[in-house]
Amino acid sequence: MTQRILDISGLNVRFATEDGEVAAVSDVSLHVNKGECLGIVGESGCGKSQTFMAVMGLLAANGKTTGSARFGGIDLLKADERTLNTVRGNRLAMVFQDPMTSLTPHMRVGRQLTEVLERHRGMDAKAARAEAIAMMARVQIPEPERRFAMHPHELSGGLRQRIVLAMALLCGPELVIADEPTTALDVTVQALILDLMRELKEKHGTSFVLITHDLGVVAGLADRVAVMYAGRVVESAGVREIFAAPRHPYTKGLLACTPRLTDAPTAVLPTIPGQPPDLQKLPPGCSFHPRCAAVFDRCRAERPALAEGGTLNACFLNHTVAA
Amino acid sequence: MTSAHAAALDTAGDVEGRSLWQDAWRRLKRNRAALASMIILGVVAAVCLIGPYTLPWPYDAIDWDHVEAMPPNMELGHYLGTDSVGRDLLARTLVGGRVSLMVGVLATMVALFIGVTVGAVAGFVGGRVDQLLMRLVDLLYSVPLTFFVIILMVMFGRNFILMFLAIGAVEWLTMARIVRGQTLSLKSKEFIEAARASGGSTAGIILRHVVPNVLGVVIVYVTLTIPQVILLESFLSFLGLGVQEPFTSWGVLLNEGAAELEVNPQTLIVPAVFMTATLFCFNFLGDGLRDALDPKDR
Amino acid sequence: MWSYFARRLLIGIPTLLAVVLFCFFLMRLAPGGPFDGEAPVPPEVLANLRARYHLDDPLWRQFFSYLGNLLQGDFGPSFKYKDFTVTELIAQGLPVSIENGLSAIILAILIGLPLGITAALAQNSARDYAVSGLAMVGIVIPTFVTGQLLILAFGVWLKGTPFQLPAGGWNDGAFLNRILPVTVLALPFVAYIARISRASMIEALRTNFVRTARAKGLPYRTVVLRHAMKAALTPVITFLGPATAFLLTGSMVIETIFQIPGIGRYFVQGALNRDYTLVMGVTIVGAAFVIVANLIVDMLYAVLDPKVRYE
Numbered sequence: 001m002t003q004r005i006l007d008i009s010g011l012n013v014r015f016a017t018e019d020g021e022v023a024a025v026s027d028v029s030l031h032v033n034k035g036e037c038l039g040i041v042g043e044s045g046c047g048k049s050q051t052f053m054a055v056m057g058l059l060a061a062n063g064k065t066t067g068s069a070r071f072g073g074i075d076l077l078k079a080d081e082r083t084l085n086t087v088r089g090n091r092l093a094m095v096f097q098d099p100m101t102s103l104t105p106h107m108r109v110g111r112q113l114t115e116v117l118e119r120h121r122g123m124d125a126k127a128a129r130a131e132a133i134a135m136m137a138r139v140q141i142p143e144p145e146r147r148f149a150m151h152p153h154e155l156s157g158g159l160r161q162r163i164v165l166a167m168a169l170l171c172g173p174e175l176v177i178a179d180e181p182t183t184a185l186d187v188t189v190q191a192l193i194l195d196l197m198r199e200l201k202e203k204h205g206t207s208f209v210l211i212t213h214d215l216g217v218v219a220g221l222a223d224r225v226a227v228m229y230a231g232r233v234v235e236s237a238g239v240r241e242i243f244a245a246p247r248h249p250y251t252k253g254l255l256a257c258t259p260r261l262t263d264a265p266t267a268v269l270p271t272i273p274g275q276p277p278d279l280q281k282l283p284p285g286c287s288f289h290p291r292c293a294a295v296f297d298r299c300r301a302e303r304p305a306l307a308e309g310g311t312l313n314a315c316f317l318n319h320t321v322a323a
Numbered sequence: 324m325t326s327a328h329a330a331a332l333d334t335a336g337d338v339e340g341r342s343l344w345q346d347a348w349r350r351l352k353r354n355r356a357a358l359a360s361m362i363i364l365g366v367v368a369a370v371c372l373i374g375p376y377t378l379p380w381p382y383d384a385i386d387w388d389h390v391e392a393m394p395p396n397m398e399l400g401h402y403l404g405t406d407s408v409g410r411d412l413l414a415r416t417l418v419g420g421r422v423s424l425m426v427g428v429l430a431t432m433v434a435l436f437i438g439v440t441v442g443a444v445a446g447f448v449g450g451r452v453d454q455l456l457m458r459l460v461d462l463l464y465s466v467p468l469t470f471f472v473i474i475l476m477v478m479f480g481r482n483f484i485l486m487f488l489a490i491g492a493v494e495w496l497t498m499a500r501i502v503r504g505q506t507l508s509l510k511s512k513e514f515i516e517a518a519r520a521s522g523g524s525t526a527g528i529i530l531r532h533v534v535p536n537v538l539g540v541v542i543v544y545v546t547l548t549i550p551q552v553i554l555l556e557s558f559l560s561f562l563g564l565g566v567q568e569p570f571t572s573w574g575v576l577l578n579e580g581a582a583e584l585e586v587n588p589q590t591l592i593v594p595a596v597f598m599t600a601t602l603f604c605f606n607f608l609g610d611g612l613r614d615a616l617d618p619k620d621r
Numbered sequence: 622m623w624s625y626f627a628r629r630l631l632i633g634i635p636t637l638l639a640v641v642l643f644c645f646f647l648m649r650l651a652p653g654g655p656f657d658g659e660a661p662v663p664p665e666v667l668a669n670l671r672a673r674y675h676l677d678d679p680l681w682r683q684f685f686s687y688l689g690n691l692l693q694g695d696f697g698p699s700f701k702y703k704d705f706t707v708t709e710l711i712a713q714g715l716p717v718s719i720e721n722g723l724s725a726i727i728l729a730i731l732i733g734l735p736l737g738i739t740a741a742l743a744q745n746s747a748r749d750y751a752v753s754g755l756a757m758v759g760i761v762i763p764t765f766v767t768g769q770l771l772i773l774a775f776g777v778w779l780k781g782t783p784f785q786l787p788a789g790g791w792n793d794g795a796f797l798n799r800i801l802p803v804t805v806l807a808l809p810f811v812a813y814i815a816r817i818s819r820a821s822m823i824e825a826l827r828t829n830f831v832r833t834a835r836a837k838g839l840p841y842r843t844v845v846l847r848h849a850m851k852a853a854l855t856p857v858i859t860f861l862g863p864a865t866a867f868l869l870t871g872s873m874v875i876e877t878i879f880q881i882p883g884i885g886r887y888f889v890q891g892a893l894n895r896d897y898t899l900v901m902g903v904t905i906v907g908a909a910f911v912i913v914a915n916l917i918v919d920m921l922y923a924v925l926d927p928k929v930r931y932e
């Protein structure tokens with residue numbers, strides 16, 4: 001049996017705002033197996049980042065969680081800061097999406113790397129330096145010794161993102177959560193980083209969560225995919241199934257929106273009509289029904305559960321057959 | 324702010340098409356401190372304006388039967404007592420309030436006028452004009468301007484008009500910077516481009532499009548400048564360089580009262596309560612407006 | 622980095638020159654002269670006085686001779702304190718004012734910074750609200766009121782107790798005589814620094830890089846001290862430039878209330894007496910101070926922000 005390295009169950013994330021409570025994530029259950037890459041797909045604001053911020057214990061102060069997220073025998077949602085700090089950056093690491101602001105501007109990048117090793121590996125400054133430079137070389141940063149002593153603003157976006165990646169990989173984590181790791185980068189650097197992640201996955205058995213809205217990236221790296229909409233998982237399946245036979249209308253819409261090289265250059269790219277809903281004023285029934293082409297009466301009244309129906313999905317169209 | 328919150332706000336704005344001002348008003352209404360401050364300020368202003376006409380004693384009349392400080396006395400009509408020469412304290416405080424508020428508002432208007440003009444022109448015209456004006460602002464920032472207010476007050480006599488002109492002339496710097504920044508960011512927006520393309524004159528565009536759009540920050544800044552000016556006026560009056568007898572202001576009264584604090588505490592307490600309450604309210608209101616008009620600040 | 626400072630310094634010199642020029646012509650424009658005294662002065666005496674102070678020379682010549690004297694540290698004679706030159710008065714008063722100002726700023730940083738930072742770390746707690754409230758009080762209540770209150774409290778009510786403090790006078794800068802004025806001078810700065818550092822720390826804690834630091838599993842203390850603190854300090858440092866200017870006006874108040882022989886008091890006396898040369902001298906010295914303070918702030922800025930250093 002495959003070993004589950006991260007097991008999220010019934011996760012809810014709520015933010016108390018001055019305009020009332022916002023349900024950013026509702027009843028999300030996901031798991032990541034050892035050595036696999038789970039892709040999380042959805043439009044911005046669908047709760048995909050907040051799900052994993054909650055897992056990392058990095059929610060904003062007005063955020064509250066319920067449910068559980070088990071990682072290596074610890075429930076991350078209930079663990080205290082001290083316990084979390086033995087796990088974060090060590091066995092569980094996160095790569096953030098914005099390389100321009102994710103590094104501390106007034107510290108040299110080398111120091112920002114070595115402090116992780118000093119903290120989790122108890123290394124002295126010299127050993128940490130050697131290790132950090134070695135890791136910088138591994139993520140293909142040219143002239144790592146020179147770059148080690150630089151401040152973030154002296155590095156390009158691509159180099160900074162590689163620093164952030166190196167930072168996550170320093171302690172050989174079992175699971176890396178990568179939140180849009182390649183969005184801000186140009187295509188060649190993007191390919192480089194994805195290759196690196198693939199290599200780690202295959203050679204070292206590192207597990208990944210890949211949060212992105214870029215389906216191309218998912219197709220290249222993920223083993224399984226979960227699609228999120230308005231704070232919920234609406235479809236979850238193996239990567240081949242999702243791309244070959246998506247079942248949820250939203251997933252279908254997302255795939256249809258992605259341009260393909262085989263399309264005629266003049267073809268009009270379809271879009272999903274409407275906008276993601278206001279999380280404070282979710283429509284009754286299925287959250288997707290106002291934008292869904294296949295909507296019928298039941299969708300407006302009742303929320304479909306995530307259930308088996310070709311894939312694991314939340315759409316009556318697929319369930320009625322089974323039921 | 325969390326990205327989920329931001330996303331929620333964004334979509335809320337898009338879907339319902341609420342205007343900035345409705346949104347801001349809604350947020351302000353929920354801020355009780357700011358709302359209460361607005362009401363208190365209204366009351367203070369009204370009382371200062373109307374109050375003196377309804378009192379039995381004019382502010383400058385000496386009660387010749389009691390030429391000495393007196394605690395509150397209802398029968399004689401000195402509801403909050405008198406000062407050391409027997410003048411009615413409440414009447415003096417209210418009239419002083421008129422002066423302080425007037426100097427505060429007028430000086431701020433002067434600052435507003437200069438600041439918005441310089442800022443909008445610098446931001447909108449750009450290039451050399453911008454550089455020149457901002458160098459000037461930088462230069463004036465590194466000069467102790469209070470000194471110049473005092474020099475002006477000394478040289479040209481201590482009158483009202485000069486006082487608020489002088490104070491206004493030194494308080495516009497921050498306003499100019501803020502407005503310039505706002506204008507620069509607005510300049511690239513489509514509707515300005517459109518106005519330009521359709522052949523509007525620079526002055527017209529500034530007046531019709533830029534000014535209304537920087538109004539938000541300007542209102543916040545005005546609310547926060549007025550109390551500063553009132554403080555500056557009180558400071559000048561304390562040094563004997565501000566408002567002169569027979570006129571009075573909160574600063575003058577505080578100064579008189581502070582000297583007699585030991586024997587006649589009411590002479591300090593009465594004006595101090597009025598003035599600090601007013602300053603508090605302006606500050607709370609300003610903070611509240613800032614939060615309401617710029618939710619990112621939260 | 623050094624060329625950056627050199628450039629800043631070079632901007633400072635014309636600024637100071639502009640101040641001198643502006644002051645000079647403002648003074649000459651002023652209606653009424655220093656000799657419109659209590660008793661009418663006979664015209665021949667007046668003519669003598671005017672000649673002695675070169676008031677009949679063309680303006681530009683007066684200006685250049687004044688500028689030339691300035692460069693030699695000569696601010697000219699005081700019109701009112703006839704036995705002293707302005708230079709002597711400033712030389713007497715300046716050290717006193719600087720000592721008080723520096724003490725006040727240091728005190729304000731030592732108290733205001735921890736208040737602001739700890740309030741930010743416990744945002745929306747009772748402690749946070751207390752600090753914000755106190756800061757507002759410190760900003761809103763004029764120093765001349767707090768000064769008089771403290772004089773009353775420590776000089777009168779506590780008279781005869783061990784807490785009694787001198788209620789005025791300088792006593793050649795005896796420690797006890799400094800306590801009240803420095804405290805009063807520091808109060809608004811405590812308030813401002815607490816307010817600014819609170820806001821900037823809250824902002825710093827919300828940055829992406831602090832999130833990254835937390836994701837690395839660093840203890841919160843380290844995150845705050847190593848990653849957030851420098852970013853939070855920048856606005857406080859920026860404030861210290863204009864603070865010098867506030868300090869100058871603040872010293873006018875405390876030196877008047879506590880009868881301290883500093884330049885602030887000389888300025889007020891000079892202003893009330895239309896003692897042109899004294900007022901000009903103090904203004905120029907004050908402006909020089911503010912310019913130097915801004916320069917120091919720029920240097921500190923460069924130390925905190927590597928971006929400035931390399932540009």
